[in-house]
Amino acid sequence: MGELVVYSLKVNKERLELAKKFLFREGEQLQDSLRDFIDVAADCEQCLELHEEDASIGELQSAFTTLLARCKDSWHLNSILQESVMQIAKLSKVPLDFITNVLLEAQRVKPAARRM
Numbered sequence: 001m002g003e004l005v006v007y008s009l010k011v012n013k014e015r016l017e018l019a020k021k022f023l024f025r026e027g028e029q030l031q032d033s034l035r036d037f038i039d040v041a042a043d044c045e046q047c048l049e050l051h052e053e054d055a056s057i058g059e060l061q062s063a064f065t066t067l068l069a070r071c072k073d074s075w076h077l078n079s080i081l082q083e084s085v086m087q088i089a090k091l092s093k094v095p096l097d098f099i100t101n102v103l104l105e106a107q108r109v110k111p112a113a114r115r116m
Helices: 013-025 030-052 057-092 096-108
Strands: none
Touching: 013 030, 030 057, 057 096
């Protein structure tokens, strides 16, 4: 698996516990989910770097195949979140078309850069 590095994030302790509890409810572990996300993001960046370096199509395709495999490992996270949002909308008696519109708008709008 290569050399591992400990990476720390500052998050609200209560929010962290809620996230852990939610993912556990869905049969997932927070750390595994975050690792999957990081792996996909890293593979995306490798593919983009290969393209910028004018790598051969074979190299790009090989890197993209790795990316697809990683996506397959983490794709369920999108499904879990979307299904949960829709279930919560039903529980909240919020019209599903309203939620769908909000989610579609969120996909179109990029958040402003955040200050560190």
